[in-house]
Amino acid sequence: MKAAGKGHPCRSMLYMPGNNPGMMQHVPAFGADSVLLDLEDAVAEREKDAARRLVAHFVREIDFGGVVVTVRVNGADTPHFERDLEEIIPSAPAAVRIPKCHSPEDVKRADAAIGRIEREQGMPPGGVRIHAMLETAHGIEHAFEIARAAERVEALTLGGQDLTADMGVQKTRDGAELFYARGRIVMAAKAAGLMVFDTVWTDIDDAEGLKSEAELAARLGFTGKAAIHPAQIDAIHEAWRPDARELRRAFRIVEAAERAEREGKGVISVDGRMVDGPIVVRAFTLIRLGHLYGINEEADL
Amino acid sequence: MSAGQNLRTIENALSRAVPVEVPGLRKYGPYVSPFAYLERQISAPAKGGFPLRLREPRHDKVTDDIKKAVERSGLENGMTISFHHHLRNGDAVIPKILQALAEMGFRDLALAPSSLPDSHDMVADCMRSGLVSRLFSSGARGEVGRAISAGELDVPVILRSHGGRVRAIEQGDIQIDVAFLAAPACDRYGNMTGSAGRSACGSLGYAQVDARHARHVIAVTDNLEDYPLHPRISIPQYLVDQVLVVDSIGDPSKIATGAARISRNPVDLRIARNAFDLIAASGLLTNGCSFQVGAGGASLAVAACVKDYMAEKKIRGSFGLGGMSGYMIEMLEQGYFEAMLDVQSFDRSVTDSMTRNASHIEIDASCYANPFNRGCVAHNLDIVVLAALDIDLDFNIDVQTGHDGVLRGAIGGHPDTAAGAKLAVVAAPSFRGGVPTIKESVTTVCTPGETVDAFVTERGICINPKREDLLECARNARLPVKDIRALRTEVEKLTGVPDAPEFDRNRIVALVEYRDGTLLDSVYRVK
Amino acid sequence: MLFKKAQAGTLESSDCMVVVSPAETCILEYSGQNETIFKRRTERIVREIAERYAPGASVQIQDRGALEVTLRARIETAFERASKEDLKEDPAGEPK
Numbered sequence: 001m002k003a004a005g006k007g008h009p010c011r012s013m014l015y016m017p018g019n020n021p022g023m024m025q026h027v028p029a030f031g032a033d034s035v036l037l038d039l040e041d042a043v044a045e046r047e048k049d050a051a052r053r054l055v056a057h058f059v060r061e062i063d064f065g066g067v068v069v070t071v072r073v074n075g076a077d078t079p080h081f082e083r084d085l086e087e088i089i090p091s092a093p094a095a096v097r098i099p100k101c102h103s104p105e106d107v108k109r110a111d112a113a114i115g116r117i118e119r120e121q122g123m124p125p126g127g128v129r130i131h132a133m134l135e136t137a138h139g140i141e142h143a144f145e146i147a148r149a150a151e152r153v154e155a156l157t158l159g160g161q162d163l164t165a166d167m168g169v170q171k172t173r174d175g176a177e178l179f180y181a182r183g184r185i186v187m188a189a190k191a192a193g194l195m196v197f198d199t200v201w202t203d204i205d206d207a208e209g210l211k212s213e214a215e216l217a218a219r220l221g222f223t224g225k226a227a228i229h230p231a232q233i234d235a236i237h238e239a240w241r242p243d244a245r246e247l248r249r250a251f252r253i254v255e256a257a258e259r260a261e262r263e264g265k266g267v268i269s270v271d272g273r274m275v276d277g278p279i280v281v282r283a284f285t286l287i288r289l290g291h292l293y294g295i296n297e298e299a300d301l
Numbered sequence: 302m303s304a305g306q307n308l309r310t311i312e313n314a315l316s317r318a319v320p321v322e323v324p325g326l327r328k329y330g331p332y333v334s335p336f337a338y339l340e341r342q343i344s345a346p347a348k349g350g351f352p353l354r355l356r357e358p359r360h361d362k363v364t365d366d367i368k369k370a371v372e373r374s375g376l377e378n379g380m381t382i383s384f385h386h387h388l389r390n391g392d393a394v395i396p397k398i399l400q401a402l403a404e405m406g407f408r409d410l411a412l413a414p415s416s417l418p419d420s421h422d423m424v425a426d427c428m429r430s431g432l433v434s435r436l437f438s439s440g441a442r443g444e445v446g447r448a449i450s451a452g453e454l455d456v457p458v459i460l461r462s463h464g465g466r467v468r469a470i471e472q473g474d475i476q477i478d479v480a481f482l483a484a485p486a487c488d489r490y491g492n493m494t495g496s497a498g499r500s501a502c503g504s505l506g507y508a509q510v511d512a513r514h515a516r517h518v519i520a521v522t523d524n525l526e527d528y529p530l531h532p533r534i535s536i537p538q539y540l541v542d543q544v545l546v547v548d549s550i551g552d553p554s555k556i557a558t559g560a561a562r563i564s565r566n567p568v569d570l571r572i573a574r575n576a577f578d579l580i581a582a583s584g585l586l587t588n589g590c591s592f593q594v595g596a597g598g599a600s601l602a603v604a605a606c607v608k609d610y611m612a613e614k615k616i617r618g619s620f621g622l623g624g625m626s627g628y629m630i631e632m633l634e635q636g637y638f639e640a641m642l643d644v645q646s647f648d649r650s651v652t653d654s655m656t657r658n659a660s661h662i663e664i665d666a667s668c669y670a671n672p673f674n675r676g677c678v679a680h681n682l683d684i685v686v687l688a689a690l691d692i693d694l695d696f697n698i699d700v701q702t703g704h705d706g707v708l709r710g711a712i713g714g715h716p717d718t719a720a721g722a723k724l725a726v727v728a729a730p731s732f733r734g735g736v737p738t739i740k741e742s743v744t745t746v747c748t749p750g751e752t753v754d755a756f757v758t759e760r761g762i763c764i765n766p767k768r769e770d771l772l773e774c775a776r777n778a779r780l781p782v783k784d785i786r787a788l789r790t791e792v793e794k795l796t797g798v799p800d801a802p803e804f805d806r807n808r809i810v811a812l813v814e815y816r817d818g819t820l821l822d823s824v825y826r827v828k
Numbered sequence: 829m830l831f832k833k834a835q836a837g838t839l840e841s842s843d844c845m846v847v848v849s850p851a852e853t854c855i856l857e858y859s860g861q862n863e864t865i866f867k868r869r870t871e872r873i874v875r876e877i878a879e880r881y882a883p884g885a886s887v888q889i890q891d892r893g894a895l896e897v898t899l900r901a902r903i904e905t906a907f908e909r910a911s912k913e914d915l916k917e918d919p920a921g922e923p924k
Contacts, residue, residue, distance in 0.1 A: 025842060050901070
């Protein structure tokens with residue numbers, strides 16, 4: 001499995017307009033696991049150059065205090081795509097998000113451009129990852145090929161606004177119209193061993209709606225969800241809080257696994273029942289997740 | 302004295318140069334430590350008894366003529382007049398009276414309000430015209446601050462905390478000749494309260510002190526009610542010499558502003574969250590705890606976190622203190638605290654609460670914070686959350702000077718509560734307007750660092766090294782603790798290192814008195 | 829080489845507005861709430877950047893509390909825009 005976000009958790013990914021220094025300067029204060037500095041939709045056409053320069057400086061010079069920093073560049077169908085990569089890649093963000101990934105070719109083109117810039121800059125190859133944003137019906141139907149299109153693809157992300165428009169339907173509160181897309185993109189990401197982010201909840205005053213959508217995303221297997229306002233972050237993190245009973249069992253499984261390891265036994269058993277490899281892996285993942293909620297041992301539960 | 306001021310100075314315990322004497326005022330001792338006063342004899346004025354009056358029964362106290370009232374008060378050039386600041390930015394009494402005094406040709410008065418509202422730029426004109434030659438206040442903002450910092454008053458302005466002002470009055474450093482006390486509700490004999498009337502402001506805690514100690518007391522009201530005023534009397538008739546009726550004592554919309562709302566600014570909310578986490582980790586939030594917090598958006602957000610915690614853990618506190626916001630009254634009404642002790646009310650939702658809630662208690666400024674009485678509430682306080690303009694590596698706090706060196710704040714109860722509380726948390730952004738909050742050394746010490754336990758920002762929590770116990774609590778709770786030097790470096794990497802403003806060190810324009818009457822710091826003329 | 833006057837940035841808080849135009853020498857006009865305490869810092873940054881683009885430039889900055897990183901980005905963008913020969917390619921165009 002590839003390192004997800006250089007090993008950092010990414011339950012939340014906070015969108016931030018790339019031309020807004022007042023927000024970007026406070027990234028560590030928002031409490032998000034990761035941020036997305038946006039050069040695309042959040043930036044007016046005539047300010048693309050200014051935002052690009054600002055984001056490049058911020059990513060290169062500012063200590064974001066452990067927050068995973070990603071940048072959304074403009075689409076390959078715009079005149080800004082090449083310039084965005086030329087300026088942003090040398091600043092070495094954790095990943096760039098490529099919007100409107102329609103087919104594996106979109107990812108391959110970005111991969112080639114990023115690889116060339118990395119070589120020219122003497123950067124480690126593959127260091128800057130790609131988050132492929134799927135926001136067209138065609139993109140969703142090719143999710144798995146897109147996920148496998150390049151080694152540096154680290155995550156698939158769902159763009160709900162554009163996708164519903166492409167489907168010719170409205171985005172509704174309960175999100176039934178996105179049910180298939182969510183399932184499909186999660187399955188493709190899992191099959192390719194990638195992270196997968198759910199789309200944004202756009203009504204910042206509707207906390208209930210956000211809560212239920214975040215819980216749905218967590219249940220469906222998304223590893224995180226995008227946020228458009230810092231006030232959404234706590235609710236998103238809460239949706240990924242591990243279930244106490246499951247976590248208790250995970251502590252016992254890990255303990256048993258470590259005991260088996262010490263005693264050189266091949267078989268792990270908990271409460272008198274055998275436990276398989278994938279369940280042990282899941283237990284370790286859960287415990288790491290627990291750390292994010294201040295749960296470091298069973299007594300913290 | 303203006304050009305070659307030549308005040309002889311010595312260094313106090315914080316290495317700040319302070320004068321040993323200010324001509325026209327008094328001799329001064331340098332600041333030593335927060336409770337050094339316990340070791341020394343205090344000088345109190347010779348017992349003069351209570352100011353007596355000989356008045357025939359039913360004599361008439363009411364007039365609507367400002368000038369007549371002033372004449373009857375016996376005010377003379379060189380005397381001291383006082384006002385309270387309970388009407389905040391809606392106050393119309395200070396300008397109205399000063400204008401009348403100017404028209405009557407007064408000069409060389411000492412102005413000793415409990416504080417000056419932001420809006421009173423006209424006081425600067427009174428300083429320039431010679432009407433006001435000395436100023437004693439909790440703060441100086443706007444045009445007044447600029448005028449003082451430019452050296453427009455010859456005698457240094459004395460800046461005191463709320464507790465320190467009462468001490469100064471009771472010790473005789475400030476001798477109020479005439480107090481003009483705005484009275485939102487008043488009867489013909491001068492019984493008054495702030496919790497009724499169209500200009501209602503809530504508590505009259507600061508005015509109560511002036512009413513007790515001034516040689517002559519004039520109630521100024523726009524709301525003459527039937528005798529006797531009821532159901533509440535904050536200042537009783539036997540302390541009041543005259544009742545001056547005017548059209549308006551102020552603008553109600555600026556006196557009682559709408560209830561302050563909890564900030565939605567994510568940086569403020571992170572600061573509040575960090576401050577709350579530290580308070581929770583300190584172990585002080587238990588049954589019977591006491592708590593004070595300001596009315597700023599971030600402060601209210603701390604209160605909101607405290608309330609949620611108290612609800613979850615089923616904790617009932619003893620009292621809330623200080624400037625009272627609607628949020629604190631809500632906590633009282635919902636049973637989170639037994640009582641609220643209110644020296645000054647902040648917003649409209651507090652104003653009539655005292656008549657509604659028996660446990661919302663009006664206290665005077667001496668009861669609030671005077672270090673030299675028989676026990677003030679600030680000394681019974683568990684937790685206080687305070688603001689700051691700047692802090693330095695020794696945790697000294699500046700709430701008075703801006704980055705340009707100009708006076709622009711007020712001390713308020715900052716040093717009083719910091720000294721008294723078991724846990725004094727100063728909460729502020731790590732940088733504001735591109736300027737770092739942590740300095741190597743603050744421009745003006747208003748609250749000594751030895752009374753500040755922690756500085757909380759959105760980028761982490763700095764604990765005063767003298768509080769090893771608190772540091773351990775914070776570490777055990779896995780809070781984002783940072784060394785204050787490290788945080789300063791982190792922020793200066795973002796902002797760059799600002800240059801200090803330039804001062805004329807030969808010209809002291811103001812002095813910061815500590816609550817015990819020693820001198821904390823000198824404020825110099827800005828070049 | 830600068831061809832024209834160009835601006836970058838905004839007057840939002842934590843940002844700054846930079847106007848760059850061709851001049852004989854490097855001239856800086858720095859205003860805003862921090863003009864006294866950050867004058868030297870800002871001069872240093874402007875000089876560094878001007879050397880890379882055009883030593884002769886008039887630079888006007890209205891600072892609304894920008895961090896160094898923001899200041900640099902805005903100044904550079906203004907220089908980039910002022911260095912463009914083709915007016916049509918300048919996305920921000922001439923300031924009014």
